[in-house]
Amino acid sequence: MAPAWPGQRGKGGRYGRGTETSTSAKRTSAGKRQYFRKKKVCKFCVEKMDFIDYKRADILSQFVQERGKILPRRMTGVCARHQRGLGVAIKRARNIALLPFSGSAAGTQAPRVVAPGAHGAHAPAVAAHPAPAPAPAAEAPKG
Amino acid sequence: MEERYYDLIFIARPATPEEEIKKILGVVEHTCAEKGGKVEKTEQWGTRKLAYRVAKHREGIYVHQEIRTTHGELIAELERRLRVQDAVIKYQTVRLDEDLKRQKKLSLKREKRAARRPRRTAAPPPAAAPEQAAATS
Numbered sequence: 001m002a003p004a005w006p007g008q009r010g011k012g013g014r015y016g017r018g019t020e021t022s023t024s025a026k027r028t029s030a031g032k033r034q035y036f037r038k039k040k041v042c043k044f045c046v047e048k049m050d051f052i053d054y055k056r057a058d059i060l061s062q063f064v065q066e067r068g069k070i071l072p073r074r075m076t077g078v079c080a081r082h083q084r085g086l087g088v089a090i091k092r093a094r095n096i097a098l099l100p101f102s103g104s105a106a107g108t109q110a111p112r113v114v115a116p117g118a119h120g121a122h123a124p125a126v127a128a129h130p131a132p133a134p135a136p137a138a139e140a141p142k143g
Numbered sequence: 144m145e146e147r148y149y150d151l152i153f154i155a156r157p158a159t160p161e162e163e164i165k166k167i168l169g170v171v172e173h174t175c176a177e178k179g180g181k182v183e184k185t186e187q188w189g190t191r192k193l194a195y196r197v198a199k200h201r202e203g204i205y206v207h208q209e210i211r212t213t214h215g216e217l218i219a220e221l222e223r224r225l226r227v228q229d230a231v232i233k234y235q236t237v238r239l240d241e242d243l244k245r246q247k248k249l250s251l252k253r254e255k256r257a258a259r260r261p262r263r264t265a266a267p268p269p270a271a272a273p274e275q276a277a278a279t280s
């Protein structure tokens with residue numbers, strides 16, 4: 001692959017380095033670096049997961065960069081069909097604030113399912129939240 | 144008309160009392176009963192940290208419901224009513240019946256294919272994966 005800028009090492013995506021792949025460099029006789037990746041299988045194909053649930057932020061956050069961007073297929077090894085479903089699921093999760101549009105997804109957790117009625121999950125710290133919620137009358141109702 | 148299957152998730156403000164949430168759930172139920180739909184499942188995920196600030200809040204109470212209906216207009220009505228509620232800061236409805244149909248079809252196809260092939264061992268999943276990868280569907 002022709003280097004995009006002089007001194008480039010690797011394919012250039014994320015400046016030639018992936019988060020999860022291990023690349024090994026081999027010098028050919030011509031002195032140019034050749035990169036190959038170890039074989040990656042599509043995680044969803046292996047687990048036979050056809051429906052990628054947008055509610056599982058813990059699974060989805062594996063396929064998202066530190067900054068919140070979706071990782072390309074060549075980094076994660078996902079097959080084309082599942083990459084499409086993954087994109088849809090990540091965008092749905094972003095809409096419902098399970099994943100960030102930009103920024104670290106470090107705070108994401110799997111949902112703790114609580115049956116309605118047994119809802120005692122309110123931590124007292126929530127009430128003492130420093131950001132005061134503006135009075136509902138002050139802001140215009142939605143719609 | 145075919146029955147449609149929707150996922151509804153809404154987020155309520157973090158300090159919303161339980162009765163408020165019950166009231167909102169009641170509104171959803173009521174709308175479904177009016178327009179001909181059924182709430183299949185209700186899940187409360189409790190207070191969860193939001194990935195970004197919504198209405199100046201960093202946390203919210205997530206509620207997830209599954210709705211089955213044959214009338215598509217129910218969803219527009221539901222969203223209209225949720226928008227009016229002060230406690231609800233975000234909602235999302237997703238239509239899932241086509242996806243689930245496709246998933247079921249694929250899994251049936253996979254099972255049929257696996258049953259047709261002579262199994263040498265007890266077929267652990269990694270052994271089935273190369274077979275599946277070879278037969279590109």
